[in-house]
Amino acid sequence: MLQSFGNFIAKHRRLIILFYVLLLIPSVFGYVKTRINYDVLSYLPDTLETVKGQDIMVDEFKSGAFSMIIVENMDNKDVVTLKKKIENVDHVSSVIWYDDIFDISVPENMLPSKIRDALFNGDSTMMVALFDNTTSSDETMDAVTEMRKITGKQCFISGMSGVVTDIKSLYLKEMPSYIAVAAILSLIVLCLAMDSFLVPVLFLSSIGAAIIYNLGSNVIIGEISYVTLALSAVLQLGVTMDYSIFLLNSYMERRKKYPSEQAMAKAIEDTFRSVTGSSVTTVAGFAALMLMTFALGKNIGIVMMKGVVIGVICCVTLLPSMILCFEKGIDKTTHKPFIPSLDKVSDFITKHTTVWLMIFALLCVPCFYGNQNNELYYNIDSSLPETLDSAVANKKLEEDFDMNTVYMMLLKNGLSAADKQQMMDEIKDVEGVNWVIGLDSLVGPAVPDSAIPEDIRGKLKSENYELELISSNYKTATTEANDQIGKVNEILKSYSKDSLIVGEAPLTRDLADVTDVDITIVNIVSIAAIFIIVMIVFKSLSIPVILVSVIEFAICINMSFPYYMHTPLPFVASIVIGTIQLGATVDYAILMTSKYQEYRLKGNDKYEAVRKAHRSSIKPVIISGTSLFAATFGVGLCSDIDMISSITVLLSRGAVISTLVVLTVLPSMLIVLDRIICATTAGMKDLYRNKASDSRNAAHV
Numbered sequence: 113m114l115q116s117f118g119n120f121i122a123k124h125r126r127l128i129i130l131f132y133v134l135l136l137i138p139s140v141f142g143y144v145k146t147r148i149n150y151d152v153l154s155y156l157p158d159t160l161e162t163v164k165g166q167d168i169m170v171d172e173f174k175s176g177a178f179s180m181i182i183v184e185n186m187d188n189k190d191v192v193t194l195k196k197k198i199e200n201v202d203h204v205s206s207v208i209w210y211d212d213i214f215d216i217s218v219p220e221n222m223l224p225s226k227i228r229d230a231l232f233n234g235d236s237t238m239m240v241a242l243f244d245n246t247t248s249s250d251e252t253m254d255a256v257t258e259m260r261k262i263t264g265k266q267c268f269i270s271g272m273s274g275v276v277t278d279i280k281s282l283y284l285k286e287m288p289s290y291i292a293v294a295a296i297l298s299l300i301v302l303c304l305a306m307d308s309f310l311v312p313v314l315f316l317s318s319i320g321a322a323i324i325y326n327l328g329s330n331v332i333i334g335e336i337s338y339v340t341l342a343l344s345a346v347l348q349l350g351v352t353m354d355y356s357i358f359l360l361n362s363y364m365e366r367r368k369k370y371p372s373e374q375a376m377a378k379a380i381e382d383t384f385r386s387v388t389g390s391s392v393t394t395v396a397g398f399a400a401l402m403l404m405t406f407a408l409g410k411n412i413g414i415v416m417m418k419g420v421v422i423g424v425i426c427c428v429t430l431l432p433s434m435i436l437c438f439e440k441g442i443d444k445t446t447h448k449p450f451i452p453s454l455d456k457v458s459d460f461i462t463k464h465t466t467v468w469l470m471i472f473a474l475l476c477v478p479c480f481y482g483n484q485n486n487e488l489y490y491n492i493d494s495s496l497p498e499t500l501d502s503a504v505a506n507k508k509l510e511e512d513f514d515m516n517t518v519y520m521m522l523l524k525n526g527l528s529a530a531d532k533q534q535m536m537d538e539i540k541d542v543e544g545v546n547w548v549i550g551l552d553s554l555v556g557p558a559v560p561d562s563a564i565p566e567d568i569r570g571k572l573k574s575e576n577y578e579l580e581l582i583s584s585n586y587k588t589a590t591t592e593a594n595d596q597i598g599k600v601n602e603i604l605k606s607y608s609k610d611s612l613i614v615g616e617a618p619l620t621r622d623l624a625d626v627t628d629v630d631i632t633i634v635n636i637v638s639i640a641a642i643f644i645i646v647m648i649v650f651k652s653l654s655i656p657v658i659l660v661s662v663i664e665f666a667i668c669i670n671m672s673f674p675y676y677m678h679t680p681l682p683f684v685a686s687i688v689i690g691t692i693q694l695g696a697t698v699d700y701a702i703l704m705t706s707k708y709q710e711y712r713l714k715g716n717d718k719y720e721a722v723r724k725a726h727r728s729s730i731k732p733v734i735i736s737g738t739s740l741f742a743a744t745f746g747v748g749l750c751s752d753i754d755m756i757s758s759i760t761v762l763l764s765r766g767a768v769i770s771t772l773v774v775l776t777v778l779p780s781m782l783i784v785l786d787r788i789i790c791a792t793t794a795g796m797k798d799l800y801r802n803k804a805s806d807s808r809n810a811a812h813v
Contacts, residue, residue: 114384118377118432125433132321132430139328146327147335150279151248152492152684152755153272153619155337155407160622165522165614166246172522172574175205176246179256179271180518181239182508186266188216191237194263198241201258203251205244206571209237230547230583236512240581242571243273247616253277260501268505271518272616275493278500279753283338286751293746294346295320298353301742305735306360309445314434315356316349322426323348326419333414339684340412342756344419346747350740350767351394351696352423356431357735359383363435376436380428389649390699391424393642397695400638401688404630406623412688451731458727462719465780472777475669482672487680490624491589495682495754514546516587519597519615521580523550524608525573535607539582542603544596550580577611588617589624597621627683638691639664642698649702650709652793658781659701660694666773667693670766681762682755689762696763697770700736701778704729708782712796718786722779730775737771740764 121128149155156163170176181198183191188211195207210216210231220232231238241259245251256277259269295316302312323345330336336344362382366375398420401413435442461468489495496503509515523532536548550572572579582600586593597618604611639660646656667690674681707725716724741764748761782789790796 114381115377117384117428118380119373121380121429121432122373122376122436125436128429128433129437132426136321136324139324142328142331143324146330147250148280148283148341149248149335149337150253150276150283151272152337152339152408153616153623154246154248155411156619156622156626157405157407160626161612162614162618162622165612165618168522168577168612169520169614170244170246172577173205173242173571173579174244175242176249177243177252177271177273178518178520179241179243179259179269179273180505180509180515181207181241181259181263182268182270182505182512183237183239183263184266184268185235186237188237191239192216194267195239197262198239198259201255201262203244203255204259205242208240208242208571212571227549230513230549233512236508238509238513241269247272248276253280268501268508270502270505270509272492274502274505275496278496278502279338279492282496282500282753283342286753287342289750290342290747291345293750294349294743297742297746298349298739301735301738302353304450305357305738307446307449308442309447310438310441311360311435311445314431314438314442315353315360318356318426318431318434319349319352319423321430322352322423323419325426326415326422329418329422330415333411336415337408337411339408339755339759340415342747342751342753343412343688343759344415346743346760347416347692347696347763348419348423350743350763351420352427353739353743354390354699354732354736355383355387355424355427357732358386359427359431360435361732363432372436372439376432380432384428387424387427389645390702391420393645393698393702394420394695396641396645397638397691397698400634400641400691400695403633403637404687405626406630406687408684409630409634409687416692451734454730454734455727458730459723461730461776462723462726462779462783465783468776468780469784472665472780476665479665479668479672482675483668486671486675486686487678488683488686489589489680490620490627490683491587492620492755494589494680495758497752513583514585515583517584517593517615517617519582519584519613519617521548521550521582521600521604522612522614523578523580523604524610525576525578527608531607535603536580538603539600542596542599544584544586544592545600546583546585548580548582550578584617589620593617594621594624623683627687631687634687635690638694642694646698646702650705650793651795652789654785654788654792655705655709658778658785658789659698659705662701662773662778662781663694663698663770665777666697666770667766669773670762670769673765674762682758684755685759685762688759689766692763693766693770696740697737697767697774700729700733700770700774703732704774704778705782708779709793709796712786712790718783722782725782726775726779733771733774737767740767 166176183194192211195209198204199207210227220228243252243255252273253276256269256273263269299312299316302315303309306312326344326348359379363376363379366378370378395417398413398416401409404410493503493506539545539548584593584596586596597613601613604613643656643660646659647653670693671689704725707728708721711721711724712718744760744767745764748757748764751757751760
């Protein structure tokens with residue numbers, strides 16, 4: 113069946129290329145129509161109370177987000193004019209300022225102290241703008257952009273909506289450079305690794321098309337995160353490059369014996385058989401991300417699983433067709449390999465197994481400790497440059513009004529005025545709370561609802577809930593802020609069980625709790641899945657333990673770097689890196705181990721089997737690891753979004769470390785554990801003879 117499939121592709125190569133060219137049209141259309149989500153907090157599970165609170169905000173107050181607007185050096189009458197302009201911006205539901213309660217002719221020093229302190233400081237004043245949609249909706253981001261045009265340099269718009277808007281702007285500016293840098297570095301690596309200058313162009317064309325098909329098919333899931341989009345292209349480029357190299361090598365070998373079409377048909381068959389097993393482990397790694405409660409993992413998992421499958425399909429259909437069509441060009445651009453023979457390097461590594469095992473033993477404890485004690489940050493704006501508008505505004509908020517965080521209480525109606533006042537007093541006494549402002553704070557608890565103008569009451573009170581704003585001098589995602597939110601929530605629930613706390617800070621607090629659990633689940637599932645796949649492929653109980661241990665050791669080394677370099681990591685990196693590095697680089701270990709098993713079954717002793725396996729694997733492993741490094745390293749350097757740059761730097765370093773560990777530690781373990789491998793692997797139980805024989809063979813080698 114595979115032979116017939118290969119023959120069909122080889123004979124109809126021009127038709128195949130035409131089909132894939134035409135397929136680019138709907139793919140580009142699908143990519144354009146796929147919405148990009150720039151708010152990672154929106155991926156929190158709907159079951160969380162803080163997320164439910166966001167929905168209640170929209171239903172009750174027609175507002176799902178808010179921003180604090182700081183105005184400097186402007187007369188109050190001009191502030192009123194500015195406020196009216198902001199209120200006229202599409203999707204701004206309302207703007208709260210002190211003119212809602214008092215006439216601007218009332219001197220500031222006659223205002224109640226907590227309102228004066230909250231809304232005024234020197235030459236600065238603050239307004240609160242409420243949006244009629246969620247924080248990361250396109251409508252809210254458009255509104256923030258329009259508000260910035262209206263307000264000018266005297267005004268600063270803070271809050272999560274401003275942060276998300278800046279992420280979008282920065283990402284759209286950087287995205288073309290991600291692809292360009294990854295493609296250029298990959299092209300350089302391939303030109304050095306391949307013996308034809310045209311082959312790298314064909315490889316990148318095939319993989320580039322596969323990336324477009326993958327991105328276009330995302331229209332099916334509706335939207336993808338900007339993190340997913342940034343990672344998917346470079347990861348698909350790095351991970352699926354192996355398949356292309358394998359196909360070409362198989363084709364070149366077959367062409368020595370068969371005509372081009374027949375050689376390619378057999379190469380397709382060889383590639384499909386080999387790549388299927390390899391790609392399954394990679395898919396399994398990405399599939400583990402789908403079990404995360406934090407839905408960003410599912411988003412990354414689905415897109416990358418599709419990417420690997422599409423990459424395999426293009427590798428056995430589009431790439432063979434292109435190679436056959438451009439066969440003469442490949443031959444004309446053939447040159448001597450730039451990479452010399454690595455046999456001496458391979459022999460040196462396999463002759464010093466004790467050294468590599470000693471290094472392995474010495475590094476285990478410090479690397480494990482570093483991996484377990486990395487500092488993670490959950491504050492989204494920490495991953496952005498300090499020069500962005502939102503970062504400048506948040507800094508102003510902190511300096512001028514001693515406010516680092518503002519969040520809200522949705523207070524269920526029905527609480528008596530006395531209980532409400534007592535609750536507010538208790539919340540104000542919580543350490544780090546600057547002030548609490550609600551309807552009672554503005555008009556006084558003695559004023560009945562019926563006496564409050566509708567336009568004022570509608571901003572802060574609905575049919576079922578009353579809105580209270582809380583200012584904190586603690587930064588979002590800090591231990592102090594999380595403890596404060598916990599205490600405020602405890603007080604709130606003691607008075608009204610149906611009331612909720614909402615806002616960026618409470619959401620970020622839940623984010624930390626959710627992802628802490630996800631990290632453990634994802635790591636366990638990815639290890640278990642790949643263990644089972646390797647066990648089935650090799651029909652062995654010991655080989656999967658060895659291979660997974662080797663790659664997990666490489667992951668520990670990689671993840672220990674940030675700890676010893678005192679570099680905080682974004683929370684997403686700690687979740688996805690282990691899974692992606694395991695799924696993407698375990699193939700290196702599988703390649704060498706399969707060669708070792710092949711030579712062992714042919715009657716070679718363990719030393720000779722490992723030596724031959726290492727010689728035949730060292731170049732493909734280096735090329736594969738370098739390709740993944742090239743695809744990710746440049747993105748890490750050119751991105752100003754730390755959430756993207758941190759992940760890609762970790763991936764690039766992980767590719768290098770996995771390559772080194774597989775080439776040094778794995779062959780040593782195969783030699784030392786050969787007896788156990790033979791005893792626990794189907795078909796190898798009769799291979800092990802005796803230690804004396806192995807010792808003589810070792811001396812001979």
